[in-house]
Amino acid sequence: MAKIKTTTKYVCTECGAISPGWMGRCPSCGKFGTITEEIEVPAETVKTKRADYQKPIRLSEVRQEKLTRIKSGIEELDVVLGGGIVPSSLVLIGGDPGIGKSTLMTQVAGSLSTRLKVLYASAEESQAQVKMRCDRLGIKGDDLMIMNETCLDNVIDEAEGYDVLIVDSIQAVYLNDLNGSSGSVGQVKECASRLMRFAKSSKTTVFIVGHVTKEGAIAGPKVLEHIMDTVLYFEGQPEDNYKLLRAVKNRFGSAQEVGVFEMRENGIFGVKDYNGIFVSEERGQEAGSVVTPSVSGNRCMPVEIQTLLCKTVFGMPRRMPLGIDYNRTAFLLAVLEKRAYMPFFTQDVYVTAMGGIKLSEPASDLAVAIALASSHKNIAVEKTTCVFGEIGLTGEVRGVMQADKRVAECIRLGFKKVVMPARNLPQVEKYKGKIEIIPVKHVYQAIKILFDNVQNPQ
Ligand SMILES: Nc1ncnc2c1ncn2[C@@H]1O[C@H](COP(=O)(O)OP(=O)(O)O)[C@@H](O)[C@H]1O
Ligand SMILES: [Mg+2]
Numbered sequence: 001m002a003k004i005k006t007t008t009k010y011v012c013t014e015c016g017a018i019s020p021g022w023m024g025r026c027p028s029c030g031k032f033g034t035i036t037e038e039i040e041v042p043a044e045t046v047k048t049k050r051a052d053y054q055k056p057i058r059l060s061e062v063r064q065e066k067l068t069r070i071k072s073g074i075e076e077l078d079v080v081l082g083g084g085i086v087p088s089s090l091v092l093i094g095g096d097p098g099i100g101k102s103t104l105m106t107q108v109a110g111s112l113s114t115r116l117k118v119l120y121a122s123a124e125e126s127q128a129q130v131k132m133r134c135d136r137l138g139i140k141g142d143d144l145m146i147m148n149e150t151c152l153d154n155v156i157d158e159a160e161g162y163d164v165l166i167v168d169s170i171q172a173v174y175l176n177d178l179n180g181s182s183g184s185v186g187q188v189k190e191c192a193s194r195l196m197r198f199a200k201s202s203k204t205t206v207f208i209v210g211h212v213t214k215e216g217a218i219a220g221p222k223v224l225e226h227i228m229d230t231v232l233y234f235e236g237q238p239e240d241n242y243k244l245l246r247a248v249k250n251r252f253g254s255a256q257e258v259g260v261f262e263m264r265e266n267g268i269f270g271v272k273d274y275n276g277i278f279v280s281e282e283r284g285q286e287a288g289s290v291v292t293p294s295v296s297g298n299r300c301m302p303v304e305i306q307t308l309l310c311k312t313v314f315g316m317p318r319r320m321p322l323g324i325d326y327n328r329t330a331f332l333l334a335v336l337e338k339r340a341y342m343p344f345f346t347q348d349v350y351v352t353a354m355g356g357i358k359l360s361e362p363a364s365d366l367a368v369a370i371a372l373a374s375s376h377k378n379i380a381v382e383k384t385t386c387v388f389g390e391i392g393l394t395g396e397v398r399g400v401m402q403a404d405k406r407v408a409e410c411i412r413l414g415f416k417k418v419v420m421p422a423r424n425l426p427q428v429e430k431y432k433g434k435i436e437i438i439p440v441k442h443v444y445q446a447i448k449i450l451f452d453n454v455q456n457p458q
Contacts, residue, residue: 011038011185013213016223038186067252070205073111076261076270077104079298080232080245082253087163088203089252090196092170092224094210095234100243100261100268101209103137105166106130107267108207110139116163121147121155123172123182137267151176152191156198167195169209170224185223192224225249236356242277243268244357247297257297258357275413278303278355284383288375291386291415292367293406294359300402300409302386303357305364307371308350317345323353324368325360332369332391339395340369340444342376363400365391366419366446373447381450384416395443399423404430411435419446 010019012035017028025032069084078084081091093101102125109120122130127146134141145162149155152173159165167173173191174182181187192208199206210224212233225231229251236243245259260271271277279302283289289306305324312318321329329351336342351368353359366389374381381387388406390398400406403424410418411434420428422439431437440446 009038010035013185014222016185016189036184038180038184070112070116072108074104074108074270076245076259077108080247080257080259081230082247082250082257085164085205086229086252087205088199089229090192090199090206090208090227091230091232092208092210092228093232093234094212096238097211098238099234099236100263101234102168103133103263103268104245104261105168105207105209106133106139107137109144109164109166110134110137110141112164113141113144117143117145117161118164118166119145119147119155119159119162120166120168121149121159121173122168123148123150124169136265150174150182152194153177156194159198159204160202162204164205164207165195165198166207167209169211171211189223189227192227196227235358240356242271242355246358254297258299258301274301278353278357280304280354284380287378287380288371290367290371290374290381292359292364292388293386293409294357294361294364294388295402295405296361300405301357302409302413303359303364304354305359305367305371306352306354307368307375309344309347309372309375310350312346312348318348320349321351323356323358324351324364328362328365329368331393332365332372335391335393335395335443336369336372336376339442340373340447342373342447344372344376361400362390362398363388363406365389366397366421366440366443369443370419370446370450373451377451379451382417384414385419385450386410386415386417387419387446389419389421389440389446391443397421397423397440397442397446403427407431407435407437419450 010022012026012029014031014034015029017026019035023035026034067086069086071084072078095101109118112118127148130146147158150173152175170188170191171183174187175190178187178190195206231249233246233248234243235246241263243261243263245261247255247257249255260274261268262271279291283304288308289304291302291304293300294303319329333344337344367387369391370387388400390400392398399421404427407418407428411431417436419438419440422441425439428437438449
């Protein structure tokens with residue numbers, strides 16, 4: 001095929017921003033060392049008007065298609081997808097190398113191949129390597145088709161007529177008519193949009209595996225999020241057996257769903273009872289920890305927040321949150337200092353959400369503040385107490401979403417006391433008698449109730 005005439009441009013591998021020349025730092029996303037030289041492929045020079053375009057019609061006249069979902073065979077994945085796989089959708093599975101993307105996709109392929117026509121196109125591993133993994137995972141997959149190909153044109157040609165296509169990974173495939181090596185921003189973007197057109201025109205569901213890169217040597221999945229119907233990311237520490245699969249975008253369901261998986265020798269499995277994962281049994285003995293019922297999508301999970309304060313050795317106190325936003329932590333420290341008269345400026349502050357989970361909802365504010373206050377006062381919070389609520393700059397405790405679901409979960413798990421926003425009281429009236437409800441309007445009030453007149457148990 002004839003090569004297309006090209007020009008050079010400078011692209012950020014993280015966010016895809018284009019700069020006029022090479023720079024050490026991307027002016028768009030602020031990341032360092034991510035700008036790379038790329039070969040630009042000009043858009044088709046002659047754009048012709050399509051004669052067969054769709055004329056506008058009344059909304060009432062639009063023919064409704066019933067959204068049927070296919071069960072993937074892995075329950076946790078179906079939950080994250082919003083109830084199952086939507087036919088002809090484009091799904092991106094992102095995550096650090098080695099986190100379990102290929103393992104999960106092989107299991108999905110194995111399960112689906114008993115009912116549907118599935119093609120697993122592996123650009124990274126040979127057919128024999130995929131077979132070895134299948135054997136380890138106990139997948140027979142007699143009807144599963146495996147292809148070892150890096151040229152995406154061949155994969156798409158071959159995938160015609162299949163119900164499901166899995167491309168592992170997007171950074172390892174390339175298109176013949178584009179310059180630039182595989183993994184470059186141009187290649188990755190164009191490969192993804194080619195797969196999108198293929199998915200929509202052929203009614204094939206396409207799963208794309210994408211590595212998240214720290215060094216920016218190859219383009220990360222961030223640059224193609226906008227093309228996808230659904231974007232799922234694996235989270236978790238590499239040394240941890242538990243992994244979280246989180247939806248960050250979903251055109252067919254909630255974008256806050258989280259699936260909990262456990263990596264074992266014989267595969268990756270959904271965890272049904274996740275209550276012990278983010279909460280320790282030993283809590284309540286030491287000061288500085290408290291449990292909050294955290295809601296993600298349709299789920300409520302109890303998560304323990306732990307804090308530790310150490311005297312600052314050097315002039316600058318350190319703030320080290322893990323799983324909680326840095327700015328949110330600084331904000332809560334400032335509120336505690338000004339509104340609850342608790343100074344932290346001589347202390348290094350460490351805050352973690354247990355089990356490697358990321359808490360992004362503001363409803364965990366009060367729990368973080370209480371855990372910090374507990375460390376500051378060196379008084380432990382009782383094991384059977386849980387806390388939730390959003391905190392404003394004046395120290396007021398604001399109402400949160402799904403308060404009744406949180407309280408119901410606390411009751412189910414045997415908590416005895418819940419400290420929560422007074423504003424949410426009407427939603428939880430029905431639970432009176434089952435759990436002690438402590439409504440609060442201000443963070444200072446919550447601290448007084450929990451810690452005043454309480455003897456330090458240590
Ligand atoms: N023979 C094995 N026994 C146990 N675990 C293994 C074996 N081979 C690979 N793994 C583990 O499987 C995990 C997932 O690998 P993989 O699914 O290929 O990751 P990814 O595709 O996300 O890069 C790795 O962390 C690896 O440690
Ligand atoms: Mg892999």
